[in-house]
Amino acid sequence: MNSTRRYGRLFHLSRNINYSQQQQQRSIAIQRNNCCRHTITLDNINDNVKRLEYAVRGPLVIRAGVIENELRQSSNHHPKPFNEVIRANIGDCHAMGQRPLTFLRQVLACSSDDSLLNYPNYPDDVKERTRSILKYCGGQSVGAYSDSTGVEIIRKHCAEYITNRDGIESEWRDIALTTGASEGIRSVLALINTISTDTLPSGVMIPIPQYPLYSATITEYGMYPINYYLDEDNQWSLNIDELKRSLNEAKGKCKPKAIVVINPGNPTGSVLTKKNIEDIIHFAKENKILIIADEVYQHNIWDGEFFSFKKILNELNEDIELASVMSASKGYMGECGLRGGYCELVNFDQSVKAMFYKMLSARLCSSILGQIALDCIVKPPDVNGESYQQYQREKFDVLESLKYRAKLVADTFNEIPGIKSNKVAGAMYAFPQIDLPKKAQEKAAELGQKPDFFYAMNLLETTGICVVPGSGFGQIPGTYHFRTTILPQNEKLETMMKKFKEFHQNFMKQYS
């Protein structure tokens, strides 16, 4: 397909409607007629909240939960042709069997119960780390609030980490510790949203496909998504002409404020080249927009090299604004549930940064234990410490295994006729394209479903494999995708891929 034509098409962020939702809406209509007792109804709540979608946790995932419950409650008979649901829908490493880093968890335990500072089984460097952090906590307790921007020593360790990564001095006062990366992203978007004073909404350029946190938050905040397509034919790279096209099309519809870049890519599994990053920086400078760099997968590189936006900014000697976010949830640690993250504001006006921090203060602070988890990542055990060897081995093992799985997933998909995947060069996902037969598309239409939703729901009901349809991330109209994580452990992933292959062949047979 001609790429100019493809890019030119109108794009709507797809909405997943499935039968359970339709049923729900019907029962709501009945409820409405029967009962007028409610003060707060669908008719008088925030319209933006009604419109927002978050497919990674949408109706398909809810259905997966129902199936899991059925399986649990029916140990004797078999309601399904499978024994378990494989949750390949969300980047949740530990849920898929990854073990935590020992050092990190020992520091958390020791920080929670400081009597463990006398526990002989814990290494000295765990105790030292705990002591050095608690010293900076109110009352030496993780139960005290920190500054809204986080515990000072941890912010300093983040700055050291960035300094070492990029070879450029990082300033700890530019770093705020946040509840995962999500809070940082949401807060930056809130900061630049001028809907209260402008007649046009504030525009944010986001990649398509994108991680739905962006579309959901943009909708919730009444901002305007400027969708730019990633180039599937070129390993999901970022095409500057496409950036120009999308920005041009948004003229008169919004005030462009920022461009979001996710590198390594979610859901695409791509890694941007240095040249690509340079081009984006020049583009942002020319158009006077903020760069929001979602760099939470910076440790998940299976092919190529990670370049931080900050490093390239510095190489180009540019001083435009950049907000870069990082998280404890991804990489080799995968501590999603601890909600640790940071946001670095690079080249920001001091007074604007002060406003950002003031806004954060009304949220009080992020979880201190989440902050401590992040500390253990940005400052691993010292080479002379007792925990060093184990930490390095655990890290290596996770990364090696993920690398194997990244290749396994892409290779297996490419062996299946009708499925085509780019290589998984980074992050934890593949986003393959599927050729859906006309008959399947018609069947989906009959059920009031998107074709890719229909496909994914069939996959779930037949095999127990839960993936997210491409419509949840955005895709060029007429193309169909799904996102799967590469997170099931090796053996389970091998089984999953085998089952997937079988399912797809049967599906194609049924609908061709």
Added chain:
Amino acid sequence: MNSTRRYGRLFHLSRNINYSQQQQQRSIAIQRNNCCRHTITLDNINDNVKRLEYAVRGPLVIRAGVIENELRQSSNHHPKPFNEVIRANIGDCHAMGQRPLTFLRQVLACSSDDSLLNYPNYPDDVKERTRSILKYCGGQSVGAYSDSTGVEIIRKHCAEYITNRDGIESEWRDIALTTGASEGIRSVLALINTISTDTLPSGVMIPIPQYPLYSATITEYGMYPINYYLDEDNQWSLNIDELKRSLNEAKGKCKPKAIVVINPGNPTGSVLTKKNIEDIIHFAKENKILIIADEVYQHNIWDGEFFSFKKILNELNEDIELASVMSASKGYMGECGLRGGYCELVNFDQSVKAMFYKMLSARLCSSILGQIALDCIVKPPDVNGESYQQYQREKFDVLESLKYRAKLVADTFNEIPGIKSNKVAGAMYAFPQIDLPKKAQEKAAELGQKPDFFYAMNLLETTGICVVPGSGFGQIPGTYHFRTTILPQNEKLETMMKKFKEFHQNFMKQYS
């Protein structure tokens, strides 16, 4: 003063401007002229963010931090007539020396490092609790995401807690676990905010004085604060005529959506009577508005009795909507840094609740360790468990000591001529009124400061005691207050009160 006249006065939420802020603004102006390189400037960011104020962490508190640093760096000479800053500005129990509950912290440690399930020093009920929770966590790890609404078993324990508290069945699916109570409050406000579709802003009735989270969030979201005054002459009770007056005055300026009630009161230290709550419920019903009950201090009752809004709703057989929030940060546990909390949606339309949960899903989930902390509070050790005695003793000791301090603070203030405090019947604060001499008011005006800010800053610079001026919470114009916590430990609090008395006498002498 005649109370009708007092209520009738126009009220503006006060802004704290002090000299350091003024200096900052001056230097910003200089920066602006020197440098035009910034894309994001004070002129093009979110105006609501610029306007919001959060005094509990405002300029006075920033100054306190600076003084603390000076004290730390000058062990030889004495830059100040005191050795330490006493942070009575924020309800941060552990920072003021309160010790955590042993059971809670052992469960946190054990959940963080599950090898501690074999640690002989830990009681069996700690291990059982840990196992029972981890079973419900993805991959049996606190590093996995939970549902956006929280870990199922913990939501169920919250429901049991509420059922036991009120003697009415609570439904666990009505409960969402949140990042402290703050996230619950902010999310409920976001849900009912219809600024994107209405021409008038959404109005939220808030008490004056109030906890600044409300005014800050209302400003950030572009909502309209409908300020109702609490009745200082009657133990800060809530006067229904005043509710009517404030709602009436807001007519044509906003669409009233909700009333916020903080009980026990922050900053007032009041506890609402049953009759008062009944009246509020009738008022909310009549005016078709949601009740947002901030009940985070429900364990902090020193005089009177705590009645939950839910219980009274049920007694009155009313089925209007109520959102009630609770937190792990207050009570006898004071675990502010862990960020555990819940929000119960009572009598909500199912479809509206579904929208609320969908909105939460874009935040992924609150900290699992924060959720676990909450679990240990809503479900303390069983009476037959090994940890039972110690838990009860620790709880009793904290509450007894707080009760002593509540009385000490109010009594001491009332001994000081020119200061008048209501009794501290609940929560962790006193909000005394001060008679500021005319000369002091003039001096403040000369410095461009609010009189109560001037007083509080003098207190800080002279004694190291950090309180928050009344203007940060709102007060009837022409009256002056400050909020102090009752959290310094007994001996320190006694010293603090003595120093306070001295300071006040000298201040009055100086300015009379």
